[in-house]
Amino acid sequence: MAAPSLLRGGLRRLFAGLVGNGWASPPARALREGESGRGGGSLGAGQPRGFGGTATAPGLPCTMLGEVVGGGSWVQNVFFLLLQKKLAFLRVNLIFHFFFIAVVEVTEGNTTTIEGRIIEDAEVPTPPNPSGQCPICRWNLKHKYNYVDVLLLSQFIRSDGGMLPRKITGLCLEEHKKIAVCVQMAHRAGLLPNHRPLLPEGHIPKKPKLNRYLTRWSVKSAKPIWKRGPKWCKIPMPVGHPILKDNVKYTHKPIYLNH
Amino acid sequence: MAVAAPTARAAALAPPLTARRFRFPLPGALPPPARAAMASFTKAAQQWATFARAWYLLDAKMQPPGKIAAVTAVRLEGRHKPIYHALSDCGDHVVIINTRHIAFSGNKWEQKVYSSHTGYPGGFKQVTATQLHMKDPTAIVKLTIYRMLPKNLQRRTLMQRLHLFPDDVIPEDIQKNLVEELPQPRAVPKRLDEYTPEEIAAFPMVWTPRKYFTVKTTFHLILKKNIEYC
Numbered sequence: 271m272a273a274p275s276l277l278r279g280g281l282r283r284l285f286a287g288l289v290g291n292g293w294a295s296p297p298a299r300a301l302r303e304g305e306s307g308r309g310g311g312s313l314g315a316g317q318p319r320g321f322g323g324t325a326t327a328p329g330l331p332c333t334m335l336g337e338v339v340g341g342g343s344w345v346q347n348v349f350f351l352l353l354q355k356k357l358a359f360l361r362v363n364l365i366f367h368f369f370f371i372a373v374v375e376v377t378e379g380n381t382t383t384i385e386g387r388i389i390e391d392a393e394v395p396t397p398p399n400p401s402g403q404c405p406i407c408r409w410n411l412k413h414k415y416n417y418v419d420v421l422l423l424s425q426f427i428r429s430d431g432g433m434l435p436r437k438i439t440g441l442c443l444e445e446h447k448k449i450a451v452c453v454q455m456a457h458r459a460g461l462l463p464n465h466r467p468l469l470p471e472g473h474i475p476k477k478p479k480l481n482r483y484l485t486r487w488s489v490k491s492a493k494p495i496w497k498r499g500p501k502w503c504k505i506p507m508p509v510g511h512p513i514l515k516d517n518v519k520y521t522h523k524p525i526y527l528n529h
Numbered sequence: 530m531a532v533a534a535p536t537a538r539a540a541a542l543a544p545p546l547t548a549r550r551f552r553f554p555l556p557g558a559l560p561p562p563a564r565a566a567m568a569s570f571t572k573a574a575q576q577w578a579t580f581a582r583a584w585y586l587l588d589a590k591m592q593p594p595g596k597i598a599a600v601t602a603v604r605l606e607g608r609h610k611p612i613y614h615a616l617s618d619c620g621d622h623v624v625i626i627n628t629r630h631i632a633f634s635g636n637k638w639e640q641k642v643y644s645s646h647t648g649y650p651g652g653f654k655q656v657t658a659t660q661l662h663m664k665d666p667t668a669i670v671k672l673t674i675y676r677m678l679p680k681n682l683q684r685r686t687l688m689q690r691l692h693l694f695p696d697d698v699i700p701e702d703i704q705k706n707l708v709e710e711l712p713q714p715r716a717v718p719k720r721l722d723e724y725t726p727e728e729i730a731a732f733p734m735v736w737t738p739r740k741y742f743t744v745k746t747t748f749h750l751i752l753k754k755n756i757e758y759c
Contacts, residue, residue, distance in 0.1 A: 394733065394737055409735055411735075417718075418718035420718075420719070420720070420721045420724075421724065422735065425734065425735055425736065426736075438738060440739075441736075461718060461719075462720075462721050463720060463722055464721065480632075480638050480659065481591055481630060481632035482632055482633055482638060483632055483718075484634045484635055485634075485635060486636065487636050489636070492636035492640055494639060494640055494642050494655075494657045495640050495641075495642060496642055498642075507635050507637050507640045508635055508636070509634045509635035510635070529634070529635060529637070
């Protein structure tokens with residue numbers, strides 16, 4: 271999760287004036303290995319951050335991956351929510367401000383300048399169907415994506431792998447559910463290796479030894495089928511998810527959801 | 530010509546079918562197609578190329594064992610050849626590597642159960658696919674192929690022509706025999722970190738967050754709602 275750790279350190283100073291006394295302090299989190307040490311105050315500019323040299327395009331929300339751009343500076347795009355409050359007995363008016371903020375860290379000699387610049391509306395190409403209600407309809411992707419389309423799915427997830435709420439992404443309910451199912455299957459297939467939940471310090475996660483794909487149920491919940499039954503009445507092993515059965519098929523083969 | 534001739538002539542010469550089934554070819558029917566009757570020097574290379582036993586390589590990394598087994602069984606029997614005949618022993622060798630890294634679809638690692646019986650009372654053993662794979666990384670592929678081959682006496686011979694290796698490491702003498710690598714049956718998807726930055730930049734942002742919006746909510750909801758965005 272990007273934002274909490276970022277605000278703990280440098281940026282808190284920048285926005286100190288905006289925050290009133292209704293600030294809900296975010297839960298304490300240890301920085302992940304390889305995560306940019308913004309909040310922790312580590313000012314190692316120019317060090318390669320991110321996971322194995324990966325990079326994302328500027329404008330992808332809620333991703334922690336940074337890119338080393340040249341020597342001595344790096345830009346990271348952040349998406350976070352500022353909480354402004356007005357405590358009035360039990361009802362609170364909250365105004366959420368969403369910006370794209372580029373955090374630029376520049377080192378000249380022994381002076382490091384950390385600056386947060388608000389980016390107003392990065393250029394986004396117009397969708398082919400601007401009259402659509404949700405992003406999927408606007409881009410004509412209605413029945414056309416699957417668990418392998420990680421570039422699309424990664425736009426709707428947080429950096430620890432969870433889904434963003436519908437109110438923020440603007441997806442309609444059925445598309446939100448489909449994307450959630452695809453994201454689950456992509457996680458279980460190991461296609462999103464860098465969107466992992468934060469772990470306590472010193473904990474080395476076990477690398478999964480078994481490859482899988484199109485996994486409908488969670489790994490821990492599936493039980494062995496000790497007796498599958500006779501040939502005419504076998505207990506099936508489910509594959510894929512029925513919510514994606516309306517996807518466009520480019521061959522005439524039917525999709526088998528039960529193996 | 531060579532393909533059509535045996536069957537056409539066999540159909541012309543064979544006596545009409547009776548209720549009794551003969552294990553061996555009926556008198557008058559043709560014997561199985563032999564190697565060429567008269568080998569000429571000019572056609573020697575073509576002869577060898579047609580009837581030689583080839584060695585194929587197949588990489589099972591991130592592949593489902595069922596699809597691997599389907600391709601392999603066809604090659605072992607010799608059904609991929611136009612000169613195929615069940616009795617002419619025209620199958621090829623298949624070497625499968627990286628069987629440790631096969632991928633099951635769905636939850637089959639947990640749900641699929643391999644059963645066996647030792648023959649002694651109380652000897653019914655059942656293990657899940659995970660347990661079997663940990664014990665022997667080649668067993669799943671071996672069993673799948675064994676069960677896909679025709680259930681006859683030739684099956685054991687064909688299994689002897691199958692060579693399974695859990696990793697990339699192949700013995701020298703087998704490596705020298707390999708002729709061709711078979712294409713993988715399943716297209717392996719790219720992980721997010723395998724995409725180049727250019728590809729990621731070329732993919733457009735499908736949604737943008739709205740600039741401001743107001744939400745009215747009660748205080749206890751704020752405390753409960755783990756505000757993860759801050």
